[in-house]
Amino acid sequence: MSEGALINRLAVIGVGLIGGSFALSLKNKGLVGSVIGVGRNEDNLILAKQLNIIDEYSTSLKEAVETADVVFIAVPVSKYDDVFKEIKQHIKHGTIITDGGSTKVNIIEAANREFSESINQFFVPGHPIAGNEKSGAGAAIDSLYVNHKIILTPTKSTDKTALELVTKLWQSIGANVVLMEPVHHDLVLGATSHLPHALAFSLVNMLATLNEREEIFEYAAGGFKDFTRIASSDPKMWQDICLANKDVLLKHIQMYKEELDELSKALKDDHSEYLFNYFSRSKQTRDKFVKT
Amino acid sequence: MSEGALINRLAVIGVGLIGGSFALSLKNKGLVGSVIGVGRNEDNLILAKQLNIIDEYSTSLKEAVETADVVFIAVPVSKYDDVFKEIKQHIKHGTIITDGGSTKVNIIEAANREFSESINQFFVPGHPIAGNEKSGAGAAIDSLYVNHKIILTPTKSTDKTALELVTKLWQSIGANVVLMEPVHHDLVLGATSHLPHALAFSLVNMLATLNEREEIFEYAAGGFKDFTRIASSDPKMWQDICLANKDVLLKHIQMYKEELDELSKALKDDHSEYLFNYFSRSKQTRDKFVKT
Numbered sequence: 051m052s053e054g055a056l057i058n059r060l061a062v063i064g065v066g067l068i069g070g071s072f073a074l075s076l077k078n079k080g081l082v083g084s085v086i087g088v089g090r091n092e093d094n095l096i097l098a099k100q101l102n103i104i105d106e107y108s109t110s111l112k113e114a115v116e117t118a119d120v121v122f123i124a125v126p127v128s129k130y131d132d133v134f135k136e137i138k139q140h141i142k143h144g145t146i147i148t149d150g151g152s153t154k155v156n157i158i159e160a161a162n163r164e165f166s167e168s169i170n171q172f173f174v175p176g177h178p179i180a181g182n183e184k185s186g187a188g189a190a191i192d193s194l195y196v197n198h199k200i201i202l203t204p205t206k207s208t209d210k211t212a213l214e215l216v217t218k219l220w221q222s223i224g225a226n227v228v229l230m231e232p233v234h235h236d237l238v239l240g241a242t243s244h245l246p247h248a249l250a251f252s253l254v255n256m257l258a259t260l261n262e263r264e265e266i267f268e269y270a271a272g273g274f275k276d277f278t279r280i281a282s283s284d285p286k287m288w289q290d291i292c293l294a295n296k297d298v299l300l301k302h303i304q305m306y307k308e309e310l311d312e313l314s315k316a317l318k319d320d321h322s323e324y325l326f327n328y329f330s331r332s333k334q335t336r337d338k339f340v341k342t
Numbered sequence: 343m344s345e346g347a348l349i350n351r352l353a354v355i356g357v358g359l360i361g362g363s364f365a366l367s368l369k370n371k372g373l374v375g376s377v378i379g380v381g382r383n384e385d386n387l388i389l390a391k392q393l394n395i396i397d398e399y400s401t402s403l404k405e406a407v408e409t410a411d412v413v414f415i416a417v418p419v420s421k422y423d424d425v426f427k428e429i430k431q432h433i434k435h436g437t438i439i440t441d442g443g444s445t446k447v448n449i450i451e452a453a454n455r456e457f458s459e460s461i462n463q464f465f466v467p468g469h470p471i472a473g474n475e476k477s478g479a480g481a482a483i484d485s486l487y488v489n490h491k492i493i494l495t496p497t498k499s500t501d502k503t504a505l506e507l508v509t510k511l512w513q514s515i516g517a518n519v520v521l522m523e524p525v526h527h528d529l530v531l532g533a534t535s536h537l538p539h540a541l542a543f544s545l546v547n548m549l550a551t552l553n554e555r556e557e558i559f560e561y562a563a564g565g566f567k568d569f570t571r572i573a574s575s576d577p578k579m580w581q582d583i584c585l586a587n588k589d590v591l592l593k594h595i596q597m598y599k600e601e602l603d604e605l606s607k608a609l610k611d612d613h614s615e616y617l618f619n620y621f622s623r624s625k626q627t628r629d630k631f632v633k634t
Contacts, residue, residue, distance in 0.1 A: 267631030
């Protein structure tokens, strides 16, 4: 292990924007001895090696995890069961497993189901609040996590030393680590990310059913473009996330529909004062909490 | 009237971003002999004169309209009845009235109600698809309408020469004029502007009812900020617009709720293929129609 490195060997499962940026940030700071990348798309792995994101690659999970001190999982949420089933057969005792998945409760449930206690204690579930619309190793940058929040959601069985090391890795590449209960994480992210995505997808689909759709999109001004930008997000990723956090999402959609019912009632009744207060409350809330 | 001018005297009722930018654009191109601004906020009118947006100002509608060839109304949608009642007493025969209101059917109804046929034939209803979050004369710029769409919604009784002059005024300051049926205008703008605003206001208000609201807004990432930006819009303006176009808005909210019901059903049933297709359709539609 080179001087200054925190870990000897990192295995990254899924070398895209999230996994690739994690590896690149650690490598560029000399915090890791070597990185092996694993994935199913060999072209992407070759690119990742060319870009010095990883030192070597494999399409075999066995090969990647059996020599690793830390395994970072950054695959779609729906693939965790398969990955857990495979790596548990090859991982050495004490190897730390952590991840970048957008939901946490279902991933922890999968870990509880698949891992023995001796593996599971070294699993540190995490979620970096960073990213953009890009994907693949070509999108990885070593500044992605600087000044961004990383939520870690350890459970009662999580080993303290493992949590400390994962915390240190993130902090060393400029991220701000926050601890959160898994259930709480899914609720907060459900509200700020999963619900808005679901609403944006639904708005675009509703408008596409109108006869005037061509004109509607033609006359769309700036506000509409901002409002629907997230409706261009990756469908497979959002299928996975919405299903993984479906209980929270269904509850929030129901509450949102009730909110729309209140607004509709005020409109029907020409209740102008109610509407003014309703819109004022929203403006004040957003202006208070969200900058720009 | 100076050489090159299209009109001798313009009266602008409401010298804010929309009215001020219209006056400034015409003045800077030498297309108008003189501009008189009218409003209730004298400080704003003084500022408008200092900024050379208008040549003189008055707080009396009578004084402003009785000498004007063209009257441009840019007041909140709910104020049109009052403005129409007042100006019809003082306007000279043949003066062209046009406007920048965000809804058209209710404004045309008000004109039909208030104006005699001899006044009403010179009313050319319009709506520039331009603007930003700023307001007041200080926000006016002479490039606001360049390459922006201006929708004019003439009725059967609208004088052809009046329509031609208003069209020429807009085109001369760089705008692209489009003609549309008033009902059609309200439907298209209801879908691309009024509904998204209502949805964004409702989302912020719903999230504000959750116990975790402080954290929710703290963890809000880029997508959420974009999605809710329009929830910071002016409450009074949106109270007016939503009430003015309430039939369309209520219909769209109802359709939107049905769209959410479909999504909820697919989530409940774990119908992953449906969800993938649903999100794919939305992404394809937005990517096809909306650039950036």
